[in-house]
Structure formats: C-alpha cells, structure tokens
Amino acid sequence: MFAVYAAEPKPDDPLAALVVGERPEPSAPEGWVPVRVRAASLNMHDLWTLRGVGIKPERFPMTLGCDGAGTLPDGTEVVIHSVVGDPDWTGEETLDPKRTLLTELHQGTFADVVVVPRRNALPKPASLSFAEAACTGTAWLTAYRMLFVNSGLRPGQTMLVQGASGGVATALVQLGRSAGFRVWATGRSEAKRALAEELGAHRTFEPGARLPERVDAVFETVGRATWSHSVKCLRPGGTIVVSGATTGDATAAELQRVFFLQLRVVGSTMGTRQELADLLSFLDLTGLRPRIGSELPMERAAEGVRAMLDGETAGKIVFTRD
Structure with a gap:
C-alpha cells in the first residue's frame, strides 16, 4: 500500500529520513479495526520521529502520522484517537505509564490504511470534512x-x-x-x-x-x-x-x-478519548473549524514537512488521500 514513512532516524537531517513509497498493508488483530485514511495532519511529533526522538531504532521503518480521519470497512466515517493505552489500565488515560502514540510503537496514519483499537475510532460528525476532522486528534x-x-x-x-x-x-x-x-x-x-x-x-x-x-x-x-x-x-x-x-x-x-x-x-499532555469526543461535539455544535494552513496530496508530504521545519506554518498542514 502507499505510505509516507521514516526509513531510519536522521537527527540532523530529518527530511533525509522521509520516504514516499510502499509499505505492507497491515492486518488488524482481534479488537482492532482497519481505517481507510482520507486525510491526516502533520504534527511536530512526526519531525521527532524522523529524528529518532521517542522511538527505538528497531521500530524503523515507521509510517508517520498521529492524526487521521477515514472510513471503516462498512463505510462508517471515523476520527482516530492516537493514544493507544494499556487495555488493563483503569485510571486516567493520560497517566497510563504504558500508553503510546501512533508512530511510537504502532504504524501511523500517513498511508492508505491504518489499524487502531476499535475504541480509538470515534464517530466523525457529518458536519466536519475529513480534512477538518484530521486536525483534531493531537x-x-x-x-x-x-x-x-x-x-x-x-x-x-x-x-x-x-x-x-x-x-x-x-x-x-x-x-x-x-x-x-x-x-x-x-x-x-x-x-x-x-x-x-x-x-x-x-x-x-x-x-x-x-x-x-x-x-x-x-x-x-x-x-x-x-x-x-x-x-x-x-x-x-x-x-x-x-x-x-x-x-x-x-x-x-x-x-x-x-x-x-x-x-x-x-x-498537559494530549487528552483522553472522552475529551476528543467532547471536542468533536463542541465543533459540531458551535460551527468552529480548525484552521488549515495548507492541504496537500499525501504524495507531496515532503513539502509539508519542509514547511514545518522552516517554521512556515499558518494553521494545520493536512495531507489527503482519494
């Protein structure tokens, strides 16, 4: 499948680690679901991954992307919650010592398909576009x-x-x-x-x-x-x-x-699944929408990464897939 990934860590030249190419399509283990990605947004976390910060060397190659929105196999439109926690943890989600973000342990959203725990695929309000919804998760x-x-x-x-x-x-x-x-x-x-x-x-x-x-x-x-x-x-x-x-x-x-x-x-670190659900409801009720600074086909991901590296952002950078 198509994917944008970090081939290896490059602390001093993160763009040199970026590859736009093909990766094996993931299979969904029990309790997880495949999401066909329609849009995904760029975060500073993706630059850290390219530099090798917060990810072990043996985890490469790693598909980038914490955020995304897309569809389940039955056509349901969903927004991805990128915090993957320990299923046995019962406390506040953001304090789970075993929690990880997509791209740290599990492959990310800059691809045709990403697999996530079923609870991490939240219903997308119909009023939000895929690009707008893809800005919310991080x-x-x-x-x-x-x-x-x-x-x-x-x-x-x-x-x-x-x-x-x-x-x-x-x-x-x-x-x-x-x-x-x-x-x-x-x-x-x-x-x-x-x-x-x-x-x-x-x-x-x-x-x-x-x-x-x-x-x-x-x-x-x-x-x-x-x-x-x-x-x-x-x-x-x-x-x-x-x-x-x-x-x-x-x-x-x-x-x-x-x-x-x-x-x-x-x-303050990220947020809980319920807080993401509340945020989506807030946007739906108020009509407020994330400011998208640029929207690019995922094939042009290197342009977006360069803009973030240079500090030339004016809102969220979003990559789209047809």
Missing part, C-alpha cells in the same frame, strides 16, 4: 485539554497564547475566542500576528513585549524562548499551562517569582 485535543481541563479559566478572563501560528497555538486562539475568553497572543512576525487576529485574538504582541496588564493564564508550547516572559506576564495566583517546549527547556525556572506570587505551573 493539536486540537491538546489545546482543548489545556484550556478546558487544566487552566482553571472562566469565560471573561484573559489568556495569553505564546507563539500563535502552530497547530496547538492556533487551536487555543480559536477555542478561547469561541468559549468567551479574552484572547491575547504573541507572534514572531507581522504575518503571524495578523493570522492570530484573523482567528479571533483580541490583541497581539511581539514576543517579549510588555503587556497592558497581567493575564490570568499563559499557554506555553515554545519553551526557552518565551518562558521568562510567560512567568512575568501572570497575575498573582495565575497559571501557566505547558504542553511543549519547541525551543528547548527553560534556562531558569524563575522560582522566586513562582513561589512569591503563588503561580501555578501545570503540565
């Missing part, structure tokens, strides 16, 4: 959990999104505006700030800029480049929700400010 689910589960914000309060041009950040802007928060965002360029405003940000700022007032919560996916600014922007008792660090770990934790102002730092 970036939008991460943003949904950050905002509605872990931030403690109430509608009417002020949130700051750092680096608002990538998938998680643009989702936070859209979700925040739709849910009644005052949304501020930072962006490295005038174009990125204009995008954030187009998506619903009430105000935008250059990175590190002094804000008109302190905010109730900051949403961090950037890390080292923005951490100090995030801490200084918070009101006493405010919250930073962290789901990533694309520029690396912070060089200083700013602990004096954290304890003196009683700030909360909350880690």
